[in-house]
Amino acid sequence: MKNQKEEKAILLFREIGEMDDRLIQEAMLYRPKTSAFSHVLLIAACLVFSLMLSVGAFLITHRNVKDENVGHTSPGDGSATEQTLDAILLAQSDAQAASADDIEFFGEKSYVVWQRTDTEEIYVSRALTSYEVEYLTSEISNGTQIEAGKSEPICRVWIVLGDGTALSPHLKPSDGNVGVGELFDYHAELIPSDAFNSKISDILN
């Protein structure tokens, strides 16, 4: 009976391959909707953030504070966030360069991997916790589109998930943008979100 059931399960598995193209397409394009409550929270967070910025700017102006230490990014050039991610990664002067062969794609552990495009050197973070993986992968969709003509980031970045797949925070999270068992080359499409950068900074520091 078990063998017969297995044989039928194989038939069923094959027949699933003959399902309506539209259902396949629709399922792969399906993305969970953000609830109205989340929108309200987001708007509220933006308002609070704007208010904090305004108060901060007011205080700085009135105290005539001059901050001599700013200098990593050039405000107003529209690419501060991306520079920050590059800056975070390039600041890892203690990191040991690794070989692409050292990366365990199927070791069930997840890592952040980055490669400097100028030196081709590859670096690997410590193993990520499942919370960090969930946080980083969900933050990828919050990246913003890179404007046409903007230069590519210095570091290529991937999140290697331990089941063979690799995602990049510089690419829209679609199924065509998943690597299997390799660090695939790409042209950056997204600037990772501040939250993503902040989490990377926490992980590496």
Next chain:
Amino acid sequence: MEDNKIVDLYWARNELAIHESDRKYGRMLTSLSFSLLSSREDAEECVNDTYLDAWGAMPTARPTYLGAFLSKITRRISIDRFRAEHREKRGGMGAIVEELTEAIPDRGTPAEEYENGRLAEALNRFLRSQSPQRRAIFVRRYFYSQPVSQIAVALKLGESKVKVTLHRMREALRKELEAQDLL
């Protein structure tokens, strides 16, 4: 490049069609094949065979959804390769087939309904009756053979939610197949 433009290239017998297909869908197809075969080399060969198959199928076929069309070919080729090579049952396709036995009614009669398309029709009907989210979970797991963890990330769900949904869908599918006297 948009799907219809790539299909136009196939129809024009322009080899750029294969290059563009690979650029747009190569990683997805490799991932699909790899999840069935657990071998990167085999997966890459299956994806290359997919493009050859697609090249042979067009210009007769004119798929509206090129991604789904290529995925079906990759899946078929990968399953054939898996069965031909009798790989161990624990990994790859074996594990998924084991899960699907739960959707098979306990009957001893031989099943040939699949040959005349009744089973595929029943599956389509079953899936259309499900919510978009449940459909997405089912298709990702049983068509694309994605790991539960990957589905959970893609759909922003917990892994346990994905597992429970799949379990309930297998149960519902079994009842549906029983009711229609299939399998």
